[in-house]
Amino acid sequence: MSWETVIGLEVHAQLATRTKIFSRESAAYGAEPNTHVNEVCAGMPGVLPVMNRDAVHMAMKAGAALGCQINRLSQFDRKQYFYPDLPKGYQISQFAAPICTGGEVRFLVDGEERVCQLTRIHMEEDAGKSSHEGDSSLVDLNRAGTPLIEIVSEPDLGTAEEAAAYLRELRAILRYIDVCDGNLEQGSFRCDANVSVRRKGEPLGTRAEIKNLNSFRFVQRAIQYEVGRQIDLLEGGGRVVQETRLYNADTGKTFSMRSKEDAHDYRYFPDPDLPPMVIDEAWELRARAELPELPGARRVRYQSEWDVSAADAVTLSASREVADFFEAAAAGSKNPKRVSNWVVNEVLRVVENPEDGLALLFTAAQLAALSDMVEAKEITGKIAKTVFEHMVATGDDPGAILDREGLRPVRDEGAVRAAVEKIVADNPEQAEQFRAGKTKVMGFFIGQVMRATKGKADPDLVRQLLAELLA
């Protein structure tokens, strides 16, 4: 019997609040170590946490975007363990009563939709960062107290590819709703994977948790390695032990960090410094009202309304920056499908990292105008591409570029007719061939005319005049 893989993911996403979750200290990334640390972040004697309303609001938006139930009453608990980058000796988290329960993420794998159910989303504070140099360790508390949501999935994922696709979609959604910048390198979007294998039809196997996976590629490789390791173990008559493992990106292998026996007893209990958190319906509705249309819905709409291909719909909806630009251009144009090709093939070619903003000099309306010129056969696709390069460089209107660069098509029938007549006269041999039925020669004549007119002659007019003179 064949093996089946069962994967559940826990994602820690930093909320993009200005200040920390329980104090007014800045939550900005990248400052000099220990410069964004006040008495609350440092866990000084006598300090108390005060909930950041923006963090709750963002957590709610995430819950709403992911189809969760937002709980009217939730509670913060203390998760207790000793570590130098955990200033209070406990992390304020939500254990028994999280802010959101349920929910789902829908995503595509090879063009097919998959669904992964969510267990819950809870809020918590981030710890500081430890770094180890030789026999000493350094602690930076800038990150301590940064607001996090932990998004816990059900074990609904069956392959490493599904896991990666789930993460990409989740990240896109959180970025769409402006609650997380999704920066994996800076650690604002982190993933732990629970992996087990079983023979088809059997109950769930023992799982290993792989912690701190900080790229989608690592998630995929770590899961693939771990699945292989567990199958080899079981086929060799061994058994999988429940443990926490880490992934070594250099070797491509996972290794044991601690076994279940060494697991902490976190001694959770409700934090007496924070009364139960009440979210009324009005607040929930305000958060829901802020949700933009999400990538999944846009993907579907681009295909159904605008006949965009499935692959292009995925590309166009992957980030809100691109999707918004595309929609603005498409809405102002006569042929949205043509615009989708422009965005996918040309705009995304010149934009280095769309998530950092498109930073284009020209507007969506200008792109729409350019696309419509081609649509209306005012200019050829070839000239349009030349115009596009000028737009990228200057941000000028396509019309102005056509004038300035002398790219306007020659519409004057007299001028075109003169050119066509001259070409036909200059090439009697080819003209004879055409009249003898070798219609392929038409291409040669069009090419000659276009060359003579520097590409500006209207191709339809050229074709029409040639047909007339060669008849």
Add this chain to the structure above:
Amino acid sequence: MDTPGVKEALEQLASGVTTSRALTESALAQIDAQNDELGAFITVCHNEALAQADAADAALAAGTGGALCGVPMALKDILVTRGVRTTAASKILDNFIPPYDGTVVSKLRAAGAVFLGKTNQDEFAMGSSGENSAFGPTQNPAAPGTIPGGSSSGSAAAVAAHLCSAAIGTDTGGSIRQPAAMTGTVGLKPTYGRVSRFGVVAFASSLDQVGPMGRSVWDVAKVLEVIAGYDERDSTSMQRPVGAYAAAAERGPDAVRGLRVGVPREYFVDGMQPAVEASVRAAIAQLKEAGAEICEVSLPHTKYAVATYYLVATAEASSNLARYDGVRYGRRAAEPADLDDLYRRSRGEGFGAEVKRRIMLGTYALSSGYYDAYYLRAQKVRTLIRRDFEAAFSDVDIIATPTSPSVAFPMGSKVSDPLEMYLADIFTISCNLAGMPGLSVPCGKDDDGAPIGLQLLAPWFEEERLCAVGAAYEALRGGVA
């Protein structure tokens, strides 16, 4: 020269017969003369106090002084003070100089109070005798050779010895009221949520409350007016208006006319010292004579209060004290071999025996497999205890009990028996578990002259009533001692 109480100090400063500098210099001189013997202060703030006094005198002259302008006060060393060492009487914080002021300290500063220094206490407020201090015990000025009560031992002693006009204490299970009773002074524990806990070194977060200690009910009422109020930095503080507590304390004996005073039968138990029972019963009789109606009430879950308290308080303490790890501030073990060694030795060397005992009890109560049986059950019993009081207060306006079953005991007599020590708080603990305000006022002395306290309990946020009744009783007894 004795330092006057708050009322006298304010009168003298207002009339110009004295200055804050004169009061402060005199108080500092008295402290310097007596503190070696008394052990009331851990840190005396000579320079800071004189600077504050001069600023207060200038404000008084300009007519811009706050409600306590120029009044010399003492702060329990559990209150965080910017730039002034704050130890909570623990070795683990003996070098800790905070970079910020707590809310109560800020409010007192804004009101013009002068801080003479930081008073001794049981380490992290864990104790009922003042003997659990890394800085040595505090003597009881009212009964030499006995303990001053705890944990606000130094604040009580400083008030009783007239070294300050008033002091600030904290009360987690009786730590203001019990030492007030032991030293013949007045102590008020406000309703949980009435006074901000921001900047109070946490012992048990759901029980801790800051309160005033002084020589009269009016004095503590006046201080309470300054320190009470909602604080956005403490999510457990309540958005309710601050009452006119001092005015309430001026109503006189008439305040008890028609008042229904509940006397809980569970609070007059075997083992209570006869002198204590006699004094408290006499006090209740005086209230009756003044027109109060005395009714017996029942608080059936009282017998579970001590057990409940020692589960809730130790559980929260085990968590609150986890931050003292030698990493960021406070005492750090020398030359640690590794991280575990750093933790073990910093904490092992830094904490005293009682603190370690409570951390271990609390850790156990929260441990996987024991949580439901201990912590969760204790929280359920706590709800029952609160309901006892809600039921009682539906029938009576105020409850009167002894503050402590005994007068101050001899120094050293209970240190080896923690359980016996825990029972010293048997009458004060329920008030913290249920959250309502409590006041201890002197109601007599035993044959050896040791003070006895009457405890008055009022419904939640009825501090005005508490002050009115406390001051009325004070007047009936013949005024402030």
